[in-house]
Amino acid sequence: MNTIYALYKILYKTYGPQGWWPITGYGYHKADYNFPRSENEIFEVCIGSILTQNTTFTSVVKSLENLYAKNALSATAIVSMECDKLKEAIRPSGYFNQKARYILEFIKLYNALAGKVPRREALLDVVGIGEETADSMLLYGYNQREFKVDAYTKRILLELGIIEQKSSYSEVKMLMESSLKECVSNEDELLKVYQEFHALLVEHGKNFYSKKPYGVGCFLKEHLR
DNA sequence: AGCCAGGCTACCG
């Protein structure tokens, strides 16, 4: 068992299953991996992935509920909305001008897919979709084995001395994926580990890595010694 | 009052 997988086991034992990605009208679905359950739920995860950029998820929930209340939580409904109405609905998540554009740009690709799984490269070609957002859509919307790296992931691994400050997104992603593949041979199990691990890192990050100095009281440091 | 949040683009050197 390598360090990364050991880290996962500690977090899972501490916090348990997280049930990401939460779905409007249902919420988190702990220990139930049969999500998303429909085309519209896949779409919702993708839109949520854009909305959550540099924003708390509670704000995203408000935006998604605004869209839901307008019966506009689908690709066809959003493109037929007035752009100002879209902005109004997603306003709570911040950056509503750019995010409205990003959503409309994404929908072009989404419609062209006709239900198929997008290639990572195709997602990255969409304005407003960077590496983390692409991996978020693929991992939680399309159940693809793509590890999602975020600010907490880097912050925690840096504090533990596992990566360096200058480590790039793809370097961290590859480290996580190669380490986990060594320990988890079953592909379905590996997908679950990717989904839970990222959520667990966020939960742990909120607890010990949101304000400086980072890592005060973090028990991972002791466990990995 | 000020800092941070489940980032990305555009532009700089």
Added chain:
DNA sequence: CGGTAGCATGGC
């Protein structure tokens, strides 16, 4: 290439 201002609202 790596580094950073700007984007905007809400919560604490």
